Amino acid sequence: MALRQITLRVNGTTYAGEAEPRKTLADFIREDCGLTGTHLGCEHGVCGACTILMDGEAVRSCLLFAVQAEGAELMTVEGLADGDRLHPIQQAYWDHHALQCGFCTPGFLITTYAFLRDNPTPSEREIREGLAGNLCRCTGYQNIVKAVAAAGEMRSAGAEFEPGWAARARRESRAGAPAATGPQPSVAGPRLTGDAEPAGKDTKARRRPKHTAARTRGRRQRKSNR
Numbered sequence: 001m002a003l004r005q006i007t008l009r010v011n012g013t014t015y016a017g018e019a020e021p022r023k024t025l026a027d028f029i030r031e032d033c034g035l036t037g038t039h040l041g042c043e044h045g046v047c048g049a050c051t052i053l054m055d056g057e058a059v060r061s062c063l064l065f066a067v068q069a070e071g072a073e074l075m076t077v078e079g080l081a082d083g084d085r086l087h088p089i090q091q092a093y094w095d096h097h098a099l100q101c102g103f104c105t106p107g108f109l110i111t112t113y114a115f116l117r118d119n120p121t122p123s124e125r126e127i128r129e130g131l132a133g134n135l136c137r138c139t140g141y142q143n144i145v146k147a148v149a150a151a152g153e154m155r156s157a158g159a160e161f162e163p164g165w166a167a168r169a170r171r172e173s174r175a176g177a178p179a180a181t182g183p184q185p186s187v188a189g190p191r192l193t194g195d196a197e198p199a200g201k202d203t204k205a206r207r208r209p210k211h212t213a214a215r216t217r218g219r220r221q222r223k224s225n226r
């Protein structure tokens with residue numbers, strides 16, 4: 001099947017790659033962008049494990065094709081924390097032991113972010129309705145509901161709710177470092193060659209985006225700007 005060029009932004013970084021039109025957005029994020037925090041459970045829109053933000057809306061990345069996200073701004077669970085500092089939602093999940101195996105957690109965190117962004121002071125019933133599209137096989141939901149309520153309270157009390165990637169971008173742009181928002185140099189993702197990949201080629205390397213060097217350069221530049 002013919003490959004299509006795809007360029008999108010995830011957590012403020014531009015990724016460019018090629019994908020067959022049948023490739024899901026979830027697979028593109030995991031395999032081509034190397035962001036494996038987005039999980040795949042049911043792969044048909046039921047469990048919510050693959051939830052991400054696309055242009056600000058919570059969507060199921062297993063139900064979208066990568067080509068449908070051409071030019072979109074995405075946020076995955078990796079975009080929430082600011083370095084070692086957990087986002088208030090992550091902190092609340094931690095504090096309230098709102099996870100066990102953690103498989104469903106990335107989807108819950110993103111759903112919670114979108115939910116609290118739109119409704120910072122929800123009732124318990126609203127929380128349960130807001131999270132109804134995400135399934136957890138471990139926790140029984142009680143602690144997840146408590147965590148979401150606690151995160152909402154933190155937000156109302158003035159906790160910084162901005163996702164970590166956006167806060168970093170703001171700091172870097174103030175410091176004159178390469179902008180993390182706005183146009184960025186495209187980062188070439190690997191070609192999706194599937195079965196046509198030459199035998200013996202390092203699969204991990206093939207799946208990992210070649211942006212490590214660009215990030216290292218950015219880190220050096222930021223250090224020299226301090």
Ligand code: FES
Nearest residue numbers: 041043045048062
């Ligand atoms: S993996 Fe997408 S909804 Fe279950």
Ligand code: FES
Nearest residue numbers: 100102136137138
């Ligand atoms: S914590 Fe295991 S599925 Fe939710």
